[in-house]
Amino acid sequence: MDFKQYSNAHDFAVKAEPILAEREDVYSLFLGVLQAIKAGRYDNPLMATIEEDGEVLALVQMTPPHPLNLIIVDESRLEANMDVVIKNLLALGTEVRSVVSLKPWAYCFAEKWEAETGKTRQLLMDQGLYRLNEVNEALDPSPGSWRLAEERDCPLIEKWFTLFEEDTGLPISPALDVKKRVALFIAEREVFLWEYHGKVVSMMKKARPTKHGVTVSFVFTPKEERKRGYARTMVATCSIELLKSYDFCVLYTDLLNPTSNKIYQEIGFKRIADSVQLGFEK
Template identity: 65%
Template sequence: MEFVQYEDAKQFAEVAEPIIAKNEDVFSLFFGILQAIKAGKYENPFMAAVTDEGDVLALLQMTPPHPLNLIIVNESRKDEAIDFVIQELRVNSIAIPSVISVKQWAISFASAWERHTGETQKLLMDQGLYRLDKVDESLEMSPGTWRFATDADAPLIEKWFAMFEEDTNLNRTSPELVKERVATFLEAREVFLWENEGKVVSMMKKSRPTKNSVTVSLVFTPKEERKKGYARTMVAQGSKELLKDYKFCVLYTDMMNPTSNKIYKEIGYQHIADSIHIGFEK
């Protein structure tokens, strides 16, 4: 086996994209980040492939400090490939804070990482991956209308961004970085807001667009406006707008939150895979 690292994202894409394209919905996170790397949006990305006599066995991608994303291409050689990957990561002194992948692959990697390094794994997020091709038109909508967020909405979105991280137990982003990110979101017209009687009551974000797909993320409704159907309506109307430009939408849900999984199914999202994010502690 050979461990091939890539400095040039376009060269890596020539290897990775034909594989990803076969299951673009399941590999949407990997594919979307690869497009961002190609566009120069990440500094010092890590990209690698495991090959054997010309056959690709695994693909790896990481944009520190974010998790390692792993795709196993040859399932029959999964354990062999993972052990080889970990050996090469350690030889090359590549730090791995966490791994995110299709559930069974991430679990296998985490177990092997524990065995090789003595570090302890910690579950960070158990997620469901959903795909939408068409919104259910019979869905009852909450009152109000959607609009794109503008610069005037920045303070509210910054506040809600921090509250979203708190609700989902994500690592807190510094206020300075939140401000930067929100400004970037607004410039790219990526934030959708649901407004009722002049008050913004819910939001969602467009993320990681590719030629065929786009991810719905950062779905948030403040506590005082919950249980009124606003999030479901926002995602339904926002997704419908996105489907004008993309073949399908994808989104990740917290499998420990049955409410969110239920509302996405009501919109028309179909569960296509399970994903898991596992961290490592020394």
């Protein structure tokens, strides 16, 4: 089994994309990040395959400081694949702050990484992956309307970005990084806002478009506006817009939050996989 590292995203894509296309919804995170790497939106990405006799057995991807993402093609050799991944990551001196993948793969990696490095794993996010093909338009809508975010909305979105990280238990991003990221979101016309009586009360973002699908992410309503149905109506309405251009939408939910999972199922999202993000501490 050979660990083959790639410096050219397009060469890596030749190997990875046929595999990713077979489960475009389940592998949407990996595929969407790969598209962003090809577009030059990440510096120094890690891209690698594990191969044997020309056959791809696993895919490895990381855009520091974001999580390591793993796809195991041959699950019958899960342990062997992870041993090869870890051996080579250690040889490269790669810092792995966290891993995100389907649950069996993430936990297998984390247990072995913990044993090799002494870094203790911790649960950052227990995630359900959902797919939407058609919106349930029988839902009772909340009042208001949607619009795309503009430059004038940047201060509010920057504030909500940090509050979103606090709510979800994610590491808090530096203010300058948040400012740059939000500016890019606006430039790419990725943020949808829900307004009621001229006040922005909820938001969501589209992310990681692939050939047939797009991800719904960063769904946030401030505490003072919650329990009024704004997020559900916004996601439903804006997903209808997204489905005009894509065959399906996907999103990740926090499985420890039964309310959000219930809301997304009411909209029409169906659970297709379980994922987990695990962090590492000494």
